[in-house]
Amino acid sequence: MDAALRDTLLQMPKAELHMHIEGSLEPELIFALAERNKVKLEYASVEELRTAYAFKDLQSFLDIYYAGASVLLTEQDFYDMTRAYLQRAHADNVRHTELFFDPQTHTERGVAFGTVVNGIDRALQDARKEWGLSGALIMCFLRHLSEEEAFATLEQALPYRDKFVGVGLDSSERGHPPEKFARVFARCKELGLRLVAHAGEEGPPDYIRTALDLLKVERIDHGVRCLEDAELTARLARDRVPLTVCPLSNIKLRVFDKVADHNLLKLLDAGLVVTVNSDDPAYFGGYVNDNFLQMFEALPLGREHAYQMARNSFSASFLDAAEKQKYLDEVDAFFGQ
Numbered sequence: 001m002d003a004a005l006r007d008t009l010l011q012m013p014k015a016e017l018h019m020h021i022e023g024s025l026e027p028e029l030i031f032a033l034a035e036r037n038k039v040k041l042e043y044a045s046v047e048e049l050r051t052a053y054a055f056k057d058l059q060s061f062l063d064i065y066y067a068g069a070s071v072l073l074t075e076q077d078f079y080d081m082t083r084a085y086l087q088r089a090h091a092d093n094v095r096h097t098e099l100f101f102d103p104q105t106h107t108e109r110g111v112a113f114g115t116v117v118n119g120i121d122r123a124l125q126d127a128r129k130e131w132g133l134s135g136a137l138i139m140c141f142l143r144h145l146s147e148e149e150a151f152a153t154l155e156q157a158l159p160y161r162d163k164f165v166g167v168g169l170d171s172s173e174r175g176h177p178p179e180k181f182a183r184v185f186a187r188c189k190e191l192g193l194r195l196v197a198h199a200g201e202e203g204p205p206d207y208i209r210t211a212l213d214l215l216k217v218e219r220i221d222h223g224v225r226c227l228e229d230a231e232l233t234a235r236l237a238r239d240r241v242p243l244t245v246c247p248l249s250n251i252k253l254r255v256f257d258k259v260a261d262h263n264l265l266k267l268l269d270a271g272l273v274v275t276v277n278s279d280d281p282a283y284f285g286g287y288v289n290d291n292f293l294q295m296f297e298a299l300p301l302g303r304e305h306a307y308q309m310a311r312n313s314f315s316a317s318f319l320d321a322a323e324k325q326k327y328l329d330e331v332d333a334f335f336g337q
């Protein structure tokens with residue numbers, strides 16, 4: 001890749017819309033928090049933990065991901081984790097970020113909902129003050145758990161309604177179709193929450209369709225398997241439904257064998273509103289700029305694609321119209337448009 005394009009990717013203003021905050025826990029921080037909280041880990045060292053990051057599929061990743069999250073106990077832990085991610089995002093010229101968090105991963109270990117959300121929120125407020133980096137939270141329901149548990153989590157969340165803008169659906173996709181949570185999402189819609197869901201990552205294209213039709217989501221997280229279904233692809237393009245694509249995650253979890261096999265360019269060519277994101281950056285080998293660099297290195301992508309995806313990242317966000325325009329103007333100015 002030529003140096004100018006590389007610089008453009010690194011420097012361009014961008015938003016990140018698909019990042020699980022618990023997936024930003026680097027092994028070093030996992031060990032530091034384990035020590036601070038006297039939590040015993042199954043891994044003897046940072047190196048041993050990093051070696052375990054050779055995943056064969058989504059489930060093998062989730063097993064380690066939940067083990068890593070077990071070191072998070074206090075509000076300060078959630079602050080420190082979020083702060084570390086925001087520092088990296090700021091260095092990558094991320095101007096706005098919409099973070100997923102998984103309260104059920106913590107409440108089922110006896111950590112209070114407020115401990116989780118207050119720690120993350122305080123770090124977001126500091127980033128806004130210090131760097132002008134805006135952030136919003138999206139609460140995810142773990143789809144391998146029951147509808148009843150999702151409703152209970154929503155109840156716990158309501159006293160903190162001002163601290164998150166929307167809800168999502170993550171964890172093991174196969175065997176847990178969107179319709180399992182149709183009633184929960186209907187209730188969230190009534191509450192005025194923005195709606196997203198992971199679909200079409202490992203699961204079939206049909207999960208994308210049911211996420212749209214039954215959950216009424218506004219964005220699809222991943223969605224890369226949509227191309228297996230021409231009618232669905234046409235619909236996503238026509239309705240301008242954004243896809244939050246996470247290339248390095250897809251490689252690590254074997255959705256595609258290698259970077260050059262990724263369908264990012266095909267998705268763009270199909271007229272889809274594609275964004276690039278890091279998903280669980282500590283586990284998948286890179287933050288958002290690493291995702292851009294590796295994709296542009298491996299695929300015939302150019303400056304026009306960078307411009308398009310930088311614009312998409314803001315237009316697909318849940319910012320209000322005036323804030324969106326401010327960032328879009330900034331992107332246009334950066335690209336000299």
Ligand SMILES: [Zn+2]
Pocket residue numbers: 018020170198221279280
């Ligand atoms: Zn994800």
